[in-house]
Amino acid sequence: MKKILLPTDFSDNAFNAIKYAVQLFENEACIFYLLNTYTPVLYDTEHILYSPSQLSLDEIYKNNSLKGLKRVEKKLKREFHNPKHTIEKVSSFNLLNEEILEQVKEKEIDLVIMGTQGATGAEEILFGTHTVHAIKKTKVPLLAIPSDFEFVQPKNILFPTDYDINYTTKHLQLLKELAYTYNFEIHILHVIFGRQLEEKQEYSKKILVDYFKETRNQFYSIEKNTVTEGIYDFQKENSIDLLAMISNKHSFFENLLFRPVINDIGFHVKIPFLVIPSGKYNS
Numbered sequence: 671m672k673k674i675l676l677p678t679d680f681s682d683n684a685f686n687a688i689k690y691a692v693q694l695f696e697n698e699a700c701i702f703y704l705l706n707t708y709t710p711v712l713y714d715t716e717h718i719l720y721s722p723s724q725l726s727l728d729e730i731y732k733n734n735s736l737k738g739l740k741r742v743e744k745k746l747k748r749e750f751h752n753p754k755h756t757i758e759k760v761s762s763f764n765l766l767n768e769e770i771l772e773q774v775k776e777k778e779i780d781l782v783i784m785g786t787q788g789a790t791g792a793e794e795i796l797f798g799t800h801t802v803h804a805i806k807k808t809k810v811p812l813l814a815i816p817s818d819f820e821f822v823q824p825k826n827i828l829f830p831t832d833y834d835i836n837y838t839t840k841h842l843q844l845l846k847e848l849a850y851t852y853n854f855e856i857h858i859l860h861v862i863f864g865r866q867l868e869e870k871q872e873y874s875k876k877i878l879v880d881y882f883k884e885t886r887n888q889f890y891s892i893e894k895n896t897v898t899e900g901i902y903d904f905q906k907e908n909s910i911d912l913l914a915m916i917s918n919k920h921s922f923f924e925n926l927l928f929r930p931v932i933n934d935i936g937f938h939v940k941i942p943f944l945v946i947p948s949g950k951y952n953s
Contacts, residue, residue: 672700675773675782677766677804679706680738687785687815688742690942692750694821697851703777704742705760706735707769728763735761767803774810781844782812805945806917811844814943824852824911830859830901831878833871835916841946842881845914849885856887857908861900863893905941914944 676691678684691702708731739759746757762769773779786801801814829845849856858878860867867875879889894900901913 672698673703673777673780674700675703675705675770675777675779677705677707677770677782677784678739678742680742681785683785683817685742685745685785686818687783688746689750690815690819690821691783691813692746692752692755694824695755696752697754699754701756701758703758703760703773703779704739705762705769705773706739707762707764707766708732708735709763709765732761732763767807770804770808774808779810781810782808783815784812785815786817809947811944811946814945816940816942819940819942822911824848825854826857826908826910827854827912827914828857828859828901828904828908828910829914830861830897831874831916832897833860833867833874833878835874835948837874837877837881841916841948842878844944844946846882846885848912849882853886854911856882856885857904857910858882858887858889859900859904860889860891861894861897862891863895910941912942912944913939914946916946917948 672695674691674695676688678688688702688704736759739761743757743759760773764772770782774782782804784801784804805812805814827845827848835841845856848854860875875889890904892900892904894903904910905913
């Protein structure tokens with residue numbers, strides 16, 4: 671049974687991501703953990719030790735958090751009743767990203783799905799700082815859903831890669847599962863900068879070819895100035911329902927391009943964005 675963590679601040683944006691999650695895994699048995707964190711603005715350790723009134727403030731925030739989670743659960747069951755889905759509520763006095771890390775480890779979470787948050791101020795800023803920080807820190811796949819994105823049955827997924835990754839089943843399993851479920855096509859995109867693949871990259875490409883041989887897939891190599899430009903241009907010319915990337919600290923994605931790519935794509939992409947961490951999960 672898949673375990674999926676769904677952070678919520680009770681906003682429409684957060685519920686939109688939750689709706690996407692339950693629809694995406696409509697036919698799969700899942701436990702969905704609704705997570706809300708709270709940190710009272712006036713919280714102070716000295717006041718907690720010596721002032722009973724401060725404790726009541728903490729309890730007010732706690733009660734509001736629990737009430738909010740119950741409202742979300744009730745709305746979710748009313749709109750998307752599914753006997754295959756189990757819903758559990760988690761209310762925590764903690765910072766959001768710290769609690770995500772703790773829940774991922776404690777409950778052996780398979781996937782985090784969250785809204786983009788912070789879509790106010792400028793229309794092009796779709797992914798807020800909470801989401802971007804979670805993308806960089808979370809040690810399991812994280813699927814970020816842009817504000818107001820309406821669920822559609824996925825048909826095409828774009829998977830940019832530099833072939834500088836030692837691919838494992840952990841990296842690719844979720845993509846393969848989704849491909850089987852929806853029979854969608856995986857578009858594997860390599861952006862080149864005027865040079866051919868090295869021997870190690872050719873080997874990594876072969877791993878992908880073998881792993882996805884039972885799914886519909888296409889491999890592309892295009893020459894662009896940046897990875898971001900290649901991704902944007904490919905999406906303009908092709909209908910893409912989901913963008914997936916692997917965060918690899920030992921490749922140029924992290925050292926040269928990954929942080930700018932996260933900043934650019936993370937704040938501007940208008941389709942669901944799946945980030946798969948490299949390394950050992952839940953560590």
